[in-house]
Amino acid sequence: MREQRAARPADPYDLLELDRLLTPDERAVRDSVRAFCDRRVGPDIARWFEQGAIEDIRGLTKELGELGVLGMHLDGYGCAGMSAVDYGLTCMELEATDSGLRSLVSVQGSLAMYAIWAFGSEEHKQEWLPRLAAGTAIGCFGLTEPDAGSDPGSMRTVARRDGADWILDGRKMWITNGSVADVAVVWARTEEGVRGFVVPTGTAGFSAVEMKHKMSLRASVTSELVLDAVRLPATAVLPEVRGLRGPLSCLDEARYGIAWGAMGAARSAFTSALAYAGDRVQFDRPISSFQLTQAKLTDMALELAKGTLLALHLGRAKDERGLRAEQISFGKLNNTRAALEICRTARTILGANGISLEYPVIRHANNLESILTYEGTVEMHTLIIGQALTGQPAFR
Structure with missing residues (x-):
């Protein structure tokens, strides 16, 4: 019996029909x-990028809370309790609009909220999680320092006891939402x-x-962030974790979302390049008809x-069943590198228009230069995977 080809026409934006791998509920979330992104953010994002600021960030955060995406993968305390796939699809759509939008949601939910949800006291959870989930409060996550990026164990921020209180001194750098x-x-x-400390x-x-x-x-x-003799009560400390396991487990939550988000930025660049190639005429033909352009589109x-x-x-x-650290590193490393290359290739198809903010390509490419190295550089994720492959740590 001869194999028959499917009669349905190909969708150039989904040749493999990956959409069919999602459940109806997952597609509805996406x-x-x-x-929301197309209506609320899309019309303004190029201007916000150019001026270097989101207008009415508090209003936008509240709307994101109403949408239910802040801490959406956590249970209880006003959080939606949705699946990891739902959260990943959300990150993809947010980052297809802009990496900055996904970062706002990721830092709020996967770093600040997750730390409190996983390691905080019941008092911490009751006080902060409902407000953070609703977007009426904004959170940040202070780990990276001027001299401690990939090596958080060398951080200089210190907390010392003073009677029943804690006194914090130090600086944190590159803090989203700070x-x-x-x-x-x-x-x-x-x-x-x-x-870890919960610091109003x-x-x-x-x-x-x-x-x-x-x-x-x-x-x-x-x-x-500057902490200059910040006095906190004994209850400010996160009681359920000690050591670097705490912040690194939070980073794993965020890195998982990046693996999805990077593909959102890549998808936006690819679809822009595909549409542009069909419209742009050179030598009396659309450039999509040339072999070299088709090779680029195929690789993307x-x-x-x-x-x-x-x-x-x-x-x-x-x-x-949950993920191991090297599995998350696999996704973050591969997808950020692939997304950046897709954006760079898309830029070449758009030619000079590729550097214009009238198109999303250069904005995504610039953003991905940060996504490539934040929450774990290429080198760090390479060594995490390398240790899993060989059993040999090579960080020092």
Whole structure:
């Protein structure tokens, strides 16, 4: 019996029909987030990127809370309790609009909220999680320092006991949401090892200064946190974790979302290039009719489909049994590199128009230069995978 080919026409934006791998409920989540982004953010994002600021970030965060995407993969305390795949699809749609938008949601839900949800006291959870889930409060996550990026164990921020209180001193750098946050989860060295602290940003001695002059993630608030003898009660410490396991497990939550989000940025660049190639006429023909352009489009489609399949596989595995650190590193490393290459190739198809903010390509490419190295550089994820392959740590 001869194999028959499917009679349905090919969808150039989904040749492998990956959409069929999603459940109706998952498609509904994706479509609702996409519609929100198209309506609320899409018309303004290029201007926000150019001016280096999101207008009415508090209003936008509240709307994201109403949409139900803040801490959506957590249970209880006003959180939606949705699946890892639902969260991944949400990250993809957010980042297809802009990496800065996904970063806002990711830092709020996968870093600040997750730290409190996983390691906080019941008092912490009751006080902060419902407000953060609703978007009426904004959170940030203070781990990276001027001299401690890939090596958080060398952090200089310290917390010392003073009677029943804690006193925090130090600085944190490259902190998303920092200068607009209502609460910061700050990690510091103590005599007991690394501990996490829930720090209301109105506490005396706490200050945050927005970092300017960025050429990437411009539609995102990035700040330096300064802790100058910040006095906190004994109840401010996260009671359920000690050591670097705490912040690193939070980073794994965020890195999982990046594996999906990077494919959103890549998809946006690919679809822009495909449409442009069909409209752009040179030598009396659309440039999509030339072999070299078709080769570029084919390579982009291959990497986009493979990266999306990888993200979906990780999501299914996370929902079923959880993920190991090297599996998350696999997704983050592969998909950020692939997404950046897709954006660079798309830029060549658009020619000079590829550097214009009238198209999303250069904005995504610039953003992905940050996504490539934040929450774990290429080198760090390479060594995490290398250790899993060989059994030999090579970090030092």
